[in-house]
Structures are given as C-alpha cells and as structure tokens.
Amino acid sequence: MIGRYFEEFEEDEVFITPRRTLRESDLINFCNLCWFNSSMFFDEIYAQNEMPFKAIVFPGPFIIPLSVGLFLKMGLYEKTIIALLGIQNMVFKAPLKIGDTMQAEVKIFKKIESKKYSDRGIMTVLFNVNKIKKDLTNEHIMSFEMVHMLKRKNYLSKIT
Numbered sequence: 001m002i003g004r005y006f007e008e009f010e011e012d013e014v015f016i017t018p019r020r021t022l023r024e025s026d027l028i029n030f031c032n033l034c035w036f037n038s039s040m041f042f043d044e045i046y047a048q049n050e051m052p053f054k055a056i057v058f059p060g061p062f063i064i065p066l067s068v069g070l071f072l073k074m075g076l077y078e079k080t081i082i083a084l085l086g087i088q089n090m091v092f093k094a095p096l097k098i099g100d101t102m103q104a105e106v107k108i109f110k111k112i113e114s115k116k117y118s119d120r121g122i123m124t125v126l127f128n129v130n131k132i133k134k135d136l137t138n139e140h141i142m143s144f145e146m147v148h149m150l151k152r153k154n155y156l157s158k159i160t
Contacts, residue, residue, distance in 0.1 A: 003078035006111070006121030006150040013108045017070035019132060021101040022058060030062045057095035063142055064090075067104040067129050077150070082120060085147040092142045094131065101132045102141065109145060119155040123148050 031041050036059045039046045047056045064087070071077075096102060110124040124147050130138035 003080040019103045082149040090144040
C-alpha cells in the first residue's frame, strides 16, 4: 500500500482518526520510557488530594505521538512522508485520564511546493485532539500543528 502524494491532499481537507481508549499500561510505559516520574503521574493519593484534576493524568506530551500514531494508522503517509520539519502552536485545554477515549481531527492547513526540491512539497497539518465522552460528544483536549515534507508524484523518477 502507498499513501497519498503531496498533490493528492487538498487544503481544508479533514480526516478523523480512529479512537483509542487510554489504559494504565499506556501511562506507565510512556512515563518510564521518558522519565516522567512526577508524583502527579504515579501517586493516586497525591493526585486526588493535591492536584486540580483529582486523578492521575497523562503527561501532555503523551498526547502528541499518540495523535500522530492514530493519523499514521490511516495509511495516508505510507511511503510518501519524508520528514517532520516542525511542531508548533501547541495548546493544552484539558487533561486525559486513565479510561478516557481520544480521537484526533486532522486538517490539511497549508500546502506549499518546496523551493529547493521540485519533487517534494511542504504541508502543515492541524491536529485537534478530543476526548470522546460517554454520550459521544467531544471535549477539546489540545491542538498543535505539524509541518511535514512529502513526496510528490515525480519523486521516484528523480531517484531512479
């Protein structure tokens, strides 16, 4: 399977990722890998009594790779993405807790042709991450933009 080339995306096009319910093992694995060893992530009594959310929450940075992973699962970038050029405008609105289900809405925000490489394009995508409530309404959790370099359709002819 091959994903979409730069030309095959349209500005303002929106994609809804699959959902993912967060488990305690997700929290433990991420925190251990990244050395996020704060009491707010591991001490339930502390979190309930001294933190405003009254429960253990996921670290904000956890949301970014999971959102991107859910987007990648859709296959749109399969064998067409070249590089991540930047992450910008991160805004956190609410926490995610164990048992929450999240989903991202991904909008093609801006496309420009690479000035340096005619076989590549630069695309900015806007991620709006939501918690899906039990009544299936969305609560906005965070947003961020990612800038990616993608292959254009003529990419393969340039390297063969």
